[in-house]
Amino acid sequence: MVKTIPNPVGEKRKRFAQEQESARKDVERGFGVLQSRWGIIRYPVNTWSTQKLWEVMTARVIMHNMIVEDERLERLYDQGFQFQAPTPKNDDSQDAAISEKASLPRPKSATALPSEACGCSSAAADAHGRGDLGEGALPAPNPPPPYRRRLLDLGWASAKSSRSRPAGHSGVFPVGAAATGVGGGGGGGGGGGGDGGVQLADKLKIFKTDNFDPDAYVQSKCQTMNEKEIRHLCSYLQDLKKASAEEMRRSVYANYAAFIRTSKEISDLEGELLSIRNLLNTQAALIHGLSEGVQIDSLTSGTEGSTEEDISNVEGQEPSEIQKWSADFPDMLDVLLAERRVDEALDALDEAERVAADRTQTLTTAEISALRSAVSDNRQKLADQLAEAACQSSTRGIELRAAASALKRLGDGPRAHSLLLSAHNQRLQCNLQTIHPSSTSYGGAYTAALAQQVFSVVAQALSDSVEVFGDESCYASELVTWATQQVLSFALLVKRHVLSSCAAAGGLRAAAECVQISIGHCSLLEARGLSVSAVLLKQFKPSLEQALDANLRRIEESTAALAAADNWTLTYPPNGIRPLARSSVANLALQPKLSSSAHRFNSMVQDYFEDVTPLLSLQLGGSTMDGIAKNFSLYVNLLISALPGSMDDEANIDGLGNKIIRMAETEEQQLALLANASLLAEELLPRAAMKLSSINQSSMDDLRKRGPDKQNRVPELREWKRKLQRMVDRLRDSFCRQHALELIFTDEGDTHLSAEMYISMDNTVEEPEWVPSPIFQELYAKLNRMAGVAADMFVGRERFATLLMMRLTETVILWLSEDQAFWEEIEQGPKPLGPLGLQQFYLDMQFVIIFGQGRFLSRHVHQVILDIIDRAMGAFSATGMNPDSVLPGDDWFMDVAQEVVGMISGRGRAANGDREINSPTASVSAHSMSSFRSHGSS
Incomplete structure (x- = not known):
């Protein structure tokens, strides 16, 4: 080398x-x-x-x-x-x-x-080795005949189904009835199963009677059922109907190859029967001729001269016209076959068969036998000539259909149909040689060129088959099998050269375009009555799911990378991201204000839904929405980990690991986290998901087919939106928990809200300064400050900001209500709660009610505060003193609370005359406080 x-x-x-x-x-x-x-x-x-x-x-x-x-x-x-x-x-x-x-x-x-x-x-090496050792010469065992193989398959299938049929729910009665009627329990053994089978057979007898009335039966069963049970029964019947349809579809697909094989065997058997019939007709004619030949005419007496006269008369007799035609028939047919005048040759053969059947009295037996032999030989010769012509690559269109039609007319229809499909397959393979995939070429162009060649040939084969052979079942089954094989080969080529690389690289848009091109060509075949889209969907679905997963991973990684550098400042969409509306002054307020990572997440999700929309025929909508929900959950986890006081177990959930996230230090940045999550979950993501249900239907048939899917998708979208909202609630709870802990505990671990701060007030000699406790003043200051920031961030979504403030107040109050150490010291401690401590506690609760009414306090939290006051007054009453005797009037508490509220909010002290005495919230609060004062004194 x-x-x-x-x-x-x-x-x-x-x-x-x-x-x-x-x-x-x-x-x-x-x-x-x-x-x-x-x-x-x-x-x-x-x-x-x-x-x-x-x-x-x-x-x-x-x-x-x-x-x-x-x-x-x-x-x-x-x-x-x-x-x-x-x-x-x-x-x-x-x-x-x-x-x-x-x-x-x-x-x-x-x-x-x-x-x-x-x-x-x-395997080839083993075969080679057997050939060297002489094993290759051994003949393979003969397979059983087709009918025996079919009987064995059917017998085995029936026995297998009878053995594997479960003795459970039959689909006629409710599940409970089926369970009790069949099977008889798990430990009952064989006897229980037999009794259950008898009971089920008895129950089914009612449906076999001649006078069975379905309406009366349903009314009798539904009279004792309430609306919920009827609705559950309807849902169960719908599921049963869908399961039955799916089972029938699977059964048809599973047994389709056996059905095709059986059809071919039946077609072959019909051909054999036709051959046997022709053979019997030939043998009958031969026997008839022999029987006529052996008959001896009666000899008449006569002179030798008369015999010679008869012989001379016979020798001088002229042959008839039919005898002349019969003698010239072979030569005439040879000329027609040589000149390829197929139609005339077929007419001549039909005429010869008619003559041989009708002129048995005119022609001799030898002439009839010669004529039939000539017809048989020339039929075979013409059939071979037509088959040879059909196999030529130059035979197309009208010539191919004429050859197939002539073969069918000769009685060889299966061979004609196979040659027709073989000719189209040869043409397809020749056309495919001109299409070569290349790494530099566009995948959609290759798919379009390949689909044009494959589906055009399949459509032409479908037209030729219907034109020549009609709608006969045996030919239609062979055509469907052939078309399925061609479409499967096309799907494998597209998958190998386009989809595999797109799926590996995450090219969802290119893969979706290729699938859309293929499905579009399939729809043209469906318009002609041939549905092969299921073959494509089965082959394309794994590659598309791989592309979907790759895109979801890219969204997750990109979002995490941007969250690491996000400054958590809300801005309008940048220039590189497509806006939701045209960028004008009027529509500027309609654009969402998000941080940089949220803008990028929203943009990628919008593109993802647009790419997935053409793939809804593959039933990928559910997995698509679940994948986006999972990515949004991971993004919410990133936002939770951006809170300074987030716990370690929350920061590392769902595979976040040790990802570095930029912390949101200020309250404005922390509120921006909530603004990102709430706007994405409530508006942007559901709006993008609606693209999956708003598809332009190309025909009314598609509209009727996809109508139920669209109706089913609306509840699915609502459930998906609720799932997103629960993720936002998790972020909101983490936010409120963090700020509540900052209010209640110090950096050293001490608490600002303890029972000692109220009990120790009675140990001092001097009169305390009556103001709410610092923790509750700080709570109001924080709420007031956050409400001002949230008013600018949550424009148009003020309800979310109000619920956030209420949730923060609820977190602090519920902590106080559920603090067992606090209440054990108040109720069972060595030092009881004194008058001054009760007055201070009452003032704190009244302060929370005053600043929270209408803004930061829900009805539930208001009731919890009243329960807390009731519990404190009960603990004070246990010492033997009356709370009303030591507490001042309600006006005093309200004046002190409103004065502190005005000081913190910057509005100054409000006079008694300036208070809204007729305010519904104020009247309810005053009434509630008075009622609890009276309850504590009783």
């Missing part, structure tokens, strides 16, 4: 150069044989592989060394062997590989040429 010595000097070098050049020529010729025989080497994408080149050249070097070794031992190969490269073929078939192996000299040693080195499979 080294470079040849150009001008060798000396006998040794000349001899070496000569031997090396001969070895190189053998290797090059061997490589030429491989490249002409196997298509895997012809394509550049395989030839560029260094590994494949090394394997091919290594195999040829090994073969050359074996040839040299054999020549050393026995020189007979030099005389009898002459290398000839076999003629290349269009298809990459196994016969080509076998012929190439047969053209090479076989080594005598079985171990000298391993199957791995010569490129043969293990």
Whole structure:
């Protein structure tokens, strides 16, 4: 394999150069044989592989060394062997590989040429070994006849189904009835199963009676059922109907090959029966002729002169017209066949058969036999001539249909139909030779060119078959099988050269375009009554699911990378991202304000849904929406981990691991996290998902077919939106929990809200300054500050901001309500709650009610505060004192609370006359406080 010595000097070098050049020529010729025989080497994408080149050249070097070794031992190969490269073929078939192996000299040693080195499979090597040992001459066992094989298959299937039929729910009665009626329990053994079968048979007898009324039966069963049970029964029946349809479809697909095989066997059997009928007619005519020939006419007495006169009369008699036509028929038919006048030849054959059947009295037996023999021979000759013409590549269109029609007229319809399909297949293979995939070409262009060739040939074959053979079931079944094979080959080519690379690279848009082109050509065949889209969908679905997963991973990785550098500042969409509306001053307010990572996530999801929309026929809508929901959940986890006080177990959930996320330090940045999640979940993602249900229907048939899917998708979208909202609630709860813990606990771990701060107030001599506790003042200040920031961020979504503030207040109040250590010290501690402590606690709760009413306080939290006050007053009453005797009036608490509210909010102290006494919330709060004051004193 080294470079040849150009001008060798000396006998040794000349001899070496000569031997090396001969070895190189053998290797090059061997490589030429491989490249002409196997298509895997012809394509550049395989030839560029260094590994494949090394394997091919290594195999040829090994073969050359074996040839040299054999020549050393026995020189007979030099005389009898002459290398000839076999003629290349269009298809990459196994016969080509076998012929190439047969053209090479076989080594005598079985171990000298391993199957791995010569490129043969293990099965081929085993077959080769058996041939050397003489095992290849053994005949294979004869298969059973077709009808016996069908009977065995049917018998085995019926026995198998009877053994494997479950004794469960039958589909007629509810599940509970079926369970109790059949089977008899798990531990009942065989007896229980038999009793259950008898009970089920008894129950089914009612449906077999002649006077069975379905309406009356349903009304009798539904009278005792409520609306929920009837709705559940309807849903169950719908599911049962869908399951039955799916089971029927699977059964048809599973047994379709057996049905086709049985149809072919029946067609062959009909042909054999027709041949037997023709043979019986021939034998009957022969017997009839023999019976007439052996009859001896009665001899009449007469003179010798009269006998001679009769003989002279017979010799002088002229032949009739039919006898002349019968004698000239073979020559006339030969002329018609030579001139390829097929229609006239068929008419002549039909006329000859009619004459042979009708003129038995006019023609002699020998003439009838000769005529029938000529008809039979010329029929076979014409059939062979038509078959040869149909196999020619130049025979197309009208000529091909005429040949097939003539063959059918000759009584050889199955052969004519097979030749018709074979001619179209030959034309398709010839056209496919001009289409070569290339790494630089566009995948959609290759798919379109390939689909144009394949589906146009299939459509032409469908038209020719219907025109010549009509709608006969045996021919239609063969046509469907042939068309399915062609479409399957097309799908494998597209999958190999386009979809595989697109799926690996995540090219969802290119893959979707290829699938859409293929489905569009399938719809043209469906308009003619041939549905083959299921074959394409089955082959394309795995590659498309791989492309979908690759796109989802890209969305996840891109979002995580942008979240690491996001400054959590809300802005309008940048120039590189497609806006939701035209960028004008009027529509500027309609554009969403999100952070950079949320803008990128939204843009990628929009593109993803647009690419997936053409693939809804593959039933990928559910997996698509689930994938986006999973990505949104991962993005919400990123937002949770961006909170400074987020817990470690929340930051690492769902595979986030050690991803670096930029922290949201300020309250404005933390509210931006909530704005991102809420806007995506409530508006942007559902709006993008609606593209899956708003598809332009091309025909009313498609509209009727996809109508139920669209109706079923609306509840699915609602459920999907609720799932997104629960993810946002998880982020909101983390946000509120973080700020509640900042209010309640200090950096050192101490608490700002404890029972000691209320109990210790009665140990001081001086009168305390009556203001709400600092923790509740800080709570109101935080709520007031966040409400101002949220008003600018959540424009048009004020309800979400209000719910967020209420949730923060609820988190603090519920913590106080559920703190067992706080209430154990208040109710069972060594020091009881005194009058001053009760007054301070009452003031704090009244302060929360005053600043929270209408803005930060829900009805549930308001009731929780009243329960807390009731519990504190109950603990004070346990000491033997009346709470009303130590607490001032309600106006005092309201004045102090409103004064602090005004100071914190910057509105100043509100006078009693400025309060909204008639406000519904204020009246309810005052009434509630008064009622609890009276309850505590009772």
